[in-house]
Amino acid sequence: MIKNFPLEQTVKPLLEWFQNNARTLPWRENPTPYHVWVSEIMLQQTRVEAVKPYFERFIKALPEISSLAECEEERLLKLWEGLGYYNRARNMQEAARTVIKEHGGQLPADYEKLLKLKGVGHYTAGAIASIAYGIPVPAVDGNVLRVITRVSADDSDIMKQSFRTKVEGALQAIIPKDQASPFNQALMELGATVCLPGGAPQCDKCPWQDFCEAYRQDLWSEIPVKSKAKPRKIEEKTVFIIQDEEKIVLRKRPSRGLLAGLYEFPNISGHLSEEEALLWLKEQNLSPIRIRKLEPAKHIFSHVEWHMTGYVIRVDELAEQKGNMMFVEQAESEERYPIPAAFGAYTKYINIRLGNEKFSGGS
DNA sequence: AATTCGGGGCC
């Protein structure tokens, strides 16, 4: 792995490079344990540029651990809306309540205790411990794995848990006891800004160029090795934008599974013809006055694709709510309810005025 | 060890 590689000699140039090249990031301005924690949860599988505006809004809305612990789930999910992996938010709130109850309201300055918090794994526990408290433990994320495998020309599969554990062990041996925070951040920063994924790395800017085996052997495009994900499943859906003069129909998704607890437009499996759509509406005790077919839309998740079509439907009046259908003021629908980006192609039809198209027949 | 969790930006 990191064999034949004098890591001790690498620490100084790395730290020096970081001092001169660290990006200005919102969570670096005042790195309290809470700020570090929130940022690290948001940054899981999510790019820095995407996190920035969410982080600033989140900290303003919930400035302390106690405010997170006490926040309504609806509001919490609204703050997370569009960021994805929504269980991160719920898990963080559960952990916040644990911190209040069991740790006197302060994040523990202890790697093992951090690791026990919901939503905090090896990486995040290491990041909080080192960055917020200066505890010398590694924080091995995708950036670190890329940097380490390249500099040592290691062709291990970085998707394997066992390899990540080996890298943690190797880094634990060389992490400077009094510089854990800059050391860990420097490794990640190097991976994020110089030792790039995708395109060509900027080796001419790298403090480790002199002894990088991938550079010497021109292997950057071969390393890191990552086993391929299995192909996504495709699901066909028909989405209904159902509204009267003032209200629109939403549903709350189940509390487990994909997009758990978020709100959606009513939708069912399959691509329905207009006749089938009208039949389904009748089964829901909804009486359409007008209907218009909408353009197809696609949304890609990590493990599934939704291939959607839609109808916008005008009904006379949305009166008593049936089953899991909710009748919501159109003006409040997007303002108040967290609706995932998957439905983004159809949100523009909220409050649309249909003309005279009615039961046009055919597809 | 494998699968399930989002969404977007860049090749």
Added chain:
DNA sequence: GGCCCAGAATT
């Protein structure tokens, strides 16, 4: 279209 991202929980 494929890849990857400051990963973790569940099965």
